[in-house]
Structure formats: C-alpha cells, structure tokens
Amino acid sequence: LTADAVVEDGKLQTLAAASAPARLKGQGFDVALGAGSLRAATRTDAAQMLREAFERFAKLGLAGDAANALRFRALAIAGEGRLDDAISAFQEAYNYARQHHHRFYEEVTAAPLSAVFLARSDFAAFDALMEERAGDASPITAMTRAWRAELAGDLERAVALLPDPALAAGDPEGPVTAHAHRARVLLNAGDETAAEHATVSVVDN
Numbered sequence: 001l002t003a004d005a006v007v008e009d010g011k012l013q014t015l016a017a018a019s020a021p022a023r024l025k026g027q028g029f030d031v032a033l034g035a036g037s038l039r040a041a042t043r044t045d046a047a048q049m050l051r052e053a054f055e056r057f058a059k060l061g062l063a064g065d066a067a068n069a070l071r072f073r074a075l076a077i078a079g080e081g082r083l084d085d086a087i088s089a090f091q092e093a094y095n096y097a098r099q100h101h102h103r104f105y106e107e108v109t110a111a112p113l114s115a116v117f118l119a120r121s122d123f124a125a126f127d128a129l130m131e132e133r134a135g136d137a138s139p140i141t142a143m144t145r146a147w148r149a150e151l152a153g154d155l156e157r158a159v160a161l162l163p164d165p166a167l168a169a170g171d172p173e174g175p176v177t178a179h180a181h182r183a184r185v186l187l188n189a190g191d192e193t194a195a196e197h198a199t200v201s202v203v204d205n
Contacts, residue, residue, distance in 0.1 A: 086116050091113065115140065165182065
C-alpha cells in the first residue's frame with residue numbers, strides 16, 4: 001500500500017492511495033485481490049474561498065474586485081438555501097460597494113438582495129430598498145418590482161413593470177429568467193396567449 005497526502009494548515013486537502021494485487025491464502029480459503037486505488041479531496045467551501053478572495057483584493061486596494069467577491073459570496077450562500085445568512089452577506093457586500101462608491105456593484109448586489117427579501121416575505125425591507133434604489137435599471141430589479149406587485153394582487157401594475165427581456169441579453173441566463181418570469185406574471189394576469197409566447201421564448205433561449 002502506498003499513499004500520498006497533502007495537508008495545509010493542519011487540514012487534509014487531498015489523499016491518494018494505491019494497493020498492489022495481493023493473494024490471501026489460508027485453511028479453507030484462497031482469495032486473490034486486484035489492485036485498488038483511492039483519491040479523496042476536501043470539499044472547499046465556496047463562501048469561505050470568496051471571503052478570502054475579498055480580503056486579498058481589499059488589501060491590494062482593488063475595491064471593485066473586493067465588492068464583486070463579496071457579491072458572489074452572498075450568491076453562493078443564497079444558492080445553498082441559507083436565506084437569512086444570504087441577507088446578511090448581501091447587505092455586507094452592498095454596504096462595502098457604497099462605502100467605496102462603486103455604483104455598479106451597488107446595483108447588481110441590491111437586485112438579488114431584493115429577491116431574497118421577497119422570498120422571505122420581508123415586504124417592508126423590500127419596499128425600503130426599492131425606494132432607495134429608485135433609479136436602478138437592472139432587469140432583475142425590474143422583475144422583483146413586478147413580482148412584488150403580483151404578490152400584492154396588483155396584476156395590471158405587475159404586467160406594466162415587466163422588463164424587456166432584451167435588457168438581460170448581456171447575461172447568459174438573463175433572457176431565460178426574464179421570459180420565464182414574464183410568462184408567470186402574464187399567466188396570472190389572465191393573458192394566456194402572451195404567457196404562451198413567453199414560454200416558447202424560454203425554450204428558444
């Protein structure tokens with residue numbers, strides 16, 4: 001048996017082991033064992049990696065990259081379903097971007113934060129954020145504004161607030177998200193024909 005391990009900061013990172021063919025014989029048994037191998041790696045926490053990236057960017061004075069690292073960290077936490085932790089992470093990223101006057105990162109961080117507020121049914125926090133970000137043009141923000149109106153039962157306003165899916169063309173997943181959101185709102189508003197067209201656009205994209 002041979003093995004090779006990599007340890008960093010007292011933590012096992014990778015382990016590779018291999019065994020040569022062997023034969024075990026004894027009274028009443030004769031077993032041949034083939035060669036075997038094993039490789040294992042410690043799963044790195046994405047949020048922790050992005051926190052470390054943020055700290056390095058911040059030390060280098062790269063505030064934009066640091067803000068973006070915090071934003072992706074919040075997205076990673078949200079993707080795990082830890083919405084309360086995600087809110088805290090998004091707020092940290094948002095406040096950092098504001099502190100360093102990076103309006104772009106303010107806007108692209110506020111957009112997913114608003115979606116998490118709605119997912120948590122924290123309408124007061126959502127409304128306060130939208131009032132603060134009244135001038136934002138992010139299609140995600142427009143979608144969450146339409147979603148808020150839809151949840152409030154104001155379907156006419158929800159339809160009026162739907163963004164043009166073309167505005168999301170810069171993001172590989174943007175048009176699909178925009179068309180899917182549009183299809184749901186239009187269907188709930190009773191416009192089945194328009195909802196069907198939006199659904200077809202989801203498939204086409």
